[in-house]
Amino acid sequence: MTAITRVRPAGRARGDGKRDPFRATPLTKIALGFTVLLSAFPIYWMIIIASRTNSDAVDVPPPLLPGGNLGENVQRVLNTEDAHFLTGLLNSLIVTSTVTVSVVIISTFAGFAFARLHFRGRNLLLGSILLTMMVPLQQMGIVPLYQLMVSLGWVGTLKAVILPYLLNGFGVFMMTQYTDQAVPEELVEAARVDGASTLRIWWNVILPAVRPGMAVLALQTFMLNWNEFMWPMIVLTPENPTVQVSISFLTAAHTTDYVLIFTGTALSVLPLIVVFVAFGRQIVGGLMEGAVKA
Amino acid sequence: MMNNMRRGRMLAVASVMTAALGITTACSSSDTGSSSSPAPAETITLTLQTFGGGTNFGYKSAVEKWNAEHPNVQVKYNNLTDSFENVYWPQMLQWLQSGTGAGDVVGVDEGGMGLAKARPQFFTDLGQYGLQSRQADFPAWKWENGLNSEGKLFALGTDVGGMSICYRTDLFKKAGLPTDRDEVSKLWSGGWDDFVKAGQDFQAKVKDAKFVDSINTIYNVVLSQEAAKNGNVTYFDKNQQLIVDKNPAVKTAFDFSSKISQAGLTAKLQNFTDPWSTGFVKSQFATLGCPGWMLGVVSGTAGDRFKGKWDVATVPGGGGNWGGSWLAVPKQSKHPKQAAELLNFLTSPEGQLMAFKEGGNLPSSIPAQDNPGLQSATNAYFSDAPIGKIFGPSIKSLQPTFLGEKHAQVKREVEQVLNGMDQGSVPYGQAWQKFIEAGQKAAG
Amino acid sequence: MSVNLHTERADPAPPPPGPGRHHSRSSRRFWSQMDLKATPYFLISPYFILFAIFGLFPLVFTLWVSLQDYGLAGGDASFTGLKNYTKLLADADFWNAVINTVGIFALATVPQLFLALMLANALNKRLRGRLFFRLGVLLPLVTSVVAVAIVFTQLYGRDFGLFNWLLGFLGVDHHIDWQSAKWSSWTAIASMVDWRWTGYNAIIYLAGMQTIPRDLYEAASIDGASSRRQFWSITLPMIRPTIIFTVFVSTIGGLTLFAEPVMFASNRMDGGATGQFQTIAMYIVEQGFRNFDYGYAAAAAWLLFILILLGVGINYTFVRRIGGSK
Structure with missing residues (x-):
């Protein structure tokens, strides 16, 4: 992962003193600090409300420090039966993991084929994938997809929110670019000369080399899918929701219970924040690497 | 290439995901199990x-x-x-x-x-x-x-439904208006114009609260009364024909709502939304039209803090049935x-x-x-108001209002125009035209 | 992220002849030929099979549905030809949704990409706690869209929201009803989008900036070019492919905006009393799943697609000109 070395600005500019264009001015630092504060504030605000009471939530002036009711509020969310919050959380984990694994595998396969194999119609097919990336499938297909799910009897089941997401044109595109950068053509040919079959090459040569790219794609797919809202909202029911749908039902059923809604919301982003804290460095590195390699 | 620690973590992510996949299959098989018809003894x-x-x-x-x-x-x-x-x-x-x-x-x-x-x-x-x-x-x-x-x-x-007016005794007191339910009822016994006048008196004294909650609550109250005077129909006649533009009941209710909004008496909170519900807790309005079921909306939304601060008076303009x-x-x-x-x-x-x-x-x-x-029932939340006596005599004589197949569709759209008018996005002068158009469009 | 398809690369088809070893040379060759010819298709087939079912089928079927007229909730459907389209093109509410969508998109994307560029430029400086700042600006990305919308909607509350309270200090005395007017609701929604995506785009730009050879800047410095000048004449042109990519992604995201305005409207699809902030996606759901006019919703979906093609095309030609043509 060459991004790590690239991340450090060239050290040799250090001695140049005033004329160093990469020197951060105090103004830059203040602006960055302010941006980080702005980025963190709504999350902080979520915690404030989630740890207070409903009358605090509509107080003027607004409360600016967290209160002491977080534990009680979390308990209340979990005890609010009609929100099916834990079901939603578990469902989201199931749906998002399945989709992520599928997208990564499908994209790695296809990326290998497009980047390093030679077959008739390759450019045409790759071009068609690029075109379909522009189709907003969830909006375009919403009516027929819904009718399809109704006729299959899949409304309200997780199948309905997993299957349409198993593929992702962006993933194929990204893995094609990544494979092209990460796997030298000669390596594949050398393996061929040794008599390796295509699948063996994929396993022995491609897979080890593109693993970082797969990880980046996995993280991106996970975050994207965790957020899916429109289609799950239409096709799922309150009894068996994903976490986003569960929260939207929570907001509809408990309008003035801001504390309950905010606590649920905070719990819903918790898994993502945990992933972010644990893998922050990798996510930043991966995003940046993905951005330049693909 | 990535170092070993990072690779280790990535693999950990991958294994968590795979584990979750395992759960999928486990869950889906148990799903099919539970959907088959249960044994009789089962809960x-x-x-x-x-x-x-x-x-x-x-x-x-x-x-x-x-x-x-x-x-x-x-x-x-x-x-x-x-x-x-x-x-x-x-x-x-x-x-x-x-x-x-x-x-x-x-x-x-x-x-x-x-x-x-x-x-x-x-x-x-x-x-x-x-x-x-x-x-x-x-x-x-x-x-x-x-x-x-x-x-x-x-x-x-x-x-x-039935109909009454719920009011906040403490806010009425603040405005120098009577607080006793009989006197309050007498305040507007002459009809809706008296109600508006009481509202103006209220508003002259009280600045941090409005006289009525929302334009669409008061609209529905008046519409339910007027419908009873116009053949018990609102947006559709009994042949499912749209009459939103022809029914005098609708026009009267619209005009009155417009008047009360222009008089600045509404809190501009659309009913059954979060801000409206918050309005109860923050004392943003003093009265609202109360069919029987609305009493529970008030007590449930405003909560115990306001117990005893609400009361129930009779509605101006005769009985009605909303909801x-x-x-x-x-x-x-x-x-x-x-x-x-x-x-x-x-x-x-x-x-x-x-x-x-x-x-x-x-x-x-x-x-x-x-x-x-x-x-003989009284309601403790509403200062022990004798709700049996207030609603009891009328409920037996309530007139059913005929509502068409697409009533809910039309109601939703026309009331949006009312809210737009109250909140300032639809000019008063154009509102009636827009109101009719919205109704016609919703009826398709 | 260069949109580089390698289309120019010729297919060097002849495979290296495999050195046959001991037995059944011809059968082995047959299998290896099969492997070379068929396996690529096998590898890409999962994508295309799934795409056919969940991409192509809905797309084509949407066209069919859009030619039908459906009765309200469970009523019967009948063929009406292009009536849905002609009706839609004359429907002021649809155009209102189009204007809202494009307006919110412009209001969100232009400042967002501009701020992201500034932010990336700042992050590209040498400074202590680099990782902290990068993680800091990326933080919004890991919240969920629904969560963002819920939090911001509360912050934008008319009577008890934090923003109106803060505006009070700036002399704005009356409480702004953010939902009630176009300008205010668009601003509120655009701010949700910007809050979530600016940092992400900055990181993408930063990655692009770091591939620019430092020598270029050093040479420019020696020539006396100011850092602002360097930004416009070196940085910007060099990361143009990255900018094209982010514009592409933002366009698709912006034109299909849904979760933020829906949560801002308390779970409703109408986008305010007069549809001040109803987006096309909301309009489609309203027609299809609130009024149950599937045909009309399908027709709107097709028009949305055309709009996206137009949007991507316009933005592409526009962004291509950034920093002079190459």
């Missing part, structure tokens, strides 16, 4: 879906009683949302159509009954479970509205027999009286209306 769970703010249908105590008496048939009581036309009903229709999502017993507001009657495929025939026997319990109109286009019984009545609902069993219910039994219990005189006690929802069942306890 079944019925879902009861309703709508409305505060205590909504007032079924908490009734459901607790049922669950205690029926250990094998447990009821989950889910009130889905405050808003019938905007959220509950479209979603319910979608679930009814797709065959999944609707509960075993579902509430339907009067505004949805026209369409529900016209779609016999959505609901179970309750006659199969012997509920024809309940006919004598109900006034003819309440009973007949529960018969679908094929003449089958699909819904039984829960409550009726009132039915319960039905969707065809998709897996336990229609038990669901019908639950429905029977909730709409029984006993169930209706429990709901009346909990939320103030006025019973539609005749034996419950005749119950001496109801006639």
Whole structure:
């Protein structure tokens, strides 16, 4: 992962003193600090409300420090039966993991084929994938997809929110670019000369080399899918929701219970924040690497 | 290349995901297991879906009683949302159509009954479970509205609307207005113009609260009164023809709402939204139109802090009937027999009286209306107002309003124009035209 | 992220002849030929099979549905030809949704990409706690869209929201009803989008900036070019492919905006009393799943697609000109 070395600005500019264009001015630092504060504030605000009471939530002036009711509020969310919050959380984990694994595998396969194999119609097919990336499938297909799910009897089941997401044109595109950068053509040919079959090459040569790219794609797919809202909202029911749908039902059923809604919301982003804290460095590195390699 | 620690973590992510995949297959197989028909001794769970703010249908105590008496048939009581036309009903229709999502017993507001009657495929025939026997319990109109286009019984009545004005005694006091309910009623006994005048007096003294909650509450109050004077129709005539532009009841209600909005008496809070609900807690308005079921919305939304600060006065301009609902069993219910039994219990005189006690929802069942306890009932939340005496005499003579198949659609759209007018995005001068257009468009 | 398809690369088809070893040379060759010819298709087949079912089928079927007229909730459908389209093109509410969508998109995307560029430029400086700042600006990305919308909607509350309270200090005395007017609701929604995506785009730009050879800047410095000048004449042109990519992604995201305005409207699809902030996606759901006019919703979906093609095309030609043509 060459991004790590690239991340450090060239050290040799250090001695140049005033004329160093990469020197951060105090103004830059203040602006960055302010941006980080702005980025963190709504999350902080979520915690404030989630740890207070409903009358605090509509107080003027607004409360600016967290209160002491977080534990009680979390308990209340979990005890609010009609929100099916834990079901939603578990469902989201199931749906998002399945989709992520599928997208990564499908994209790695296809990326290998497009980047390093030679077959008739390759450019045409790759071009068609690029075109379909522009189709907003969830909006375009919403009516027929819904009718399809109704006729299959899949409304309200997780199948309905997993299957349409198993593929992702962006993933194929990204893995094609990544494979092209990460796997030298000669390596594949050398393996061929040794008599390796295509699948063996994929396993022995491609897979080890593109693993970082797969990880980046996995993280991106996970975050994207965790957020899916429109289609799950239409096709799922309150009894068996994903976490986003569960929260939207929570907001509809408990309008003035801001504390309950905010606590649920905070719990819903918790898994993502945990992933972010644990893998922050990798996510930043991966995003940046993905951005330049693909 | 990545270093080993990072690779280790990535692999950890991958293995978590794979583990989760394992759960998928485990879960989906258990799913199919539970959907097969249960053995008779097994506990079944019925879902009861309703709508409305505060205590909504007032079924908490009734459901607790049922669950205690029926250990094998447990009821989950889910009130889905405050808003019938905007959220509950479209979603319910979608679930009814797709065959999944609707509960075993579902509430339907009067505004949805026209369409529900016209779609016999959505609901179970309750006659199969012997509920024809309940006919004598109900006034003819309440009973007949529960018969679908094929003449089958699909819904039984829960409550009726009635009408009153709820007001905040502490805010009235602050404004130098009388606080006693009889004197308050006298304040506007001359009709709605007196009400507006009282509002102007109120507003002259009080700046941090408005006289009425929202334009669409007051609109519905007046519309329900005017409908009774104009053949008991609102947006549709009895042949399902749209008459939003021709019915004088609609115009009168519109004009009055516009007047009260222009007089600056509304808090500009659309009813059954979060800001409206918050308005109760933050004392943003002093009065609102109160059909029986609204009492529970007020007490449930405003909460204990405001107990004793509300009271109930008579409504200017004569009686009206806004709201009132039915319960039905969707065809998709897996336990229609038990669901019908639950429905029977909730709409029984006993169930209706429990709901009346909990939320103030006025019973539609005749034996419950005749119950001496109801006639003498007071409501502690509303300063012990004698609600039996206030609503009791009128509920038997309530006139049913005819509502068309697309009533909920039209109501939703035209009231949006009212809100737009109140909040300033529709100029008063153009509002009536827009109102009619919105109605015509919604009726398609 | 260069949109580089390698289309120019010729297929060097002849495979290296495999050195046959001991037995059944011809059968082995047959299998290896099969492997070379068929396996690529096998590898890409999962994508295309799934795409056919969940991409192509809905697309084509949407066209069919859009030619039908459906009765309200469970009513019957009948063929009406192009009536839905002609009706839609004359429907002021649809155009209102189009204007809202494009307006919110412009209001969100232009400042967002501009701020992201500034932010990336700042992050590209040498400074202590680099990782902290990068993680800091990326933080919004890991919240969920629904969560963002819920939090911001509360912050934008008319009577008890933090923003109106803060505006009070700036002399704005009356409480702004953010939902009630176009300008205010668009601003509120655009701010949700910007809050979530600016940092992400900055990181993407930063990655692009770091591939620019430092020598270029050093040479420019020696020539006396100011850092602002360097930004416009070196940085910007060099990361143009990255900018094209982010514009592409933002366009698709912006034109299909849904969750934020829906949560801002308390779960409703109408986008305010007069549809001040109803987007096309909301309009489609309203028509299809609130009014149950599937045909009309399908027709709107097709028009949305055309709009996206137009949007991507316009933005592409526009962004291509950034920093002079190459």
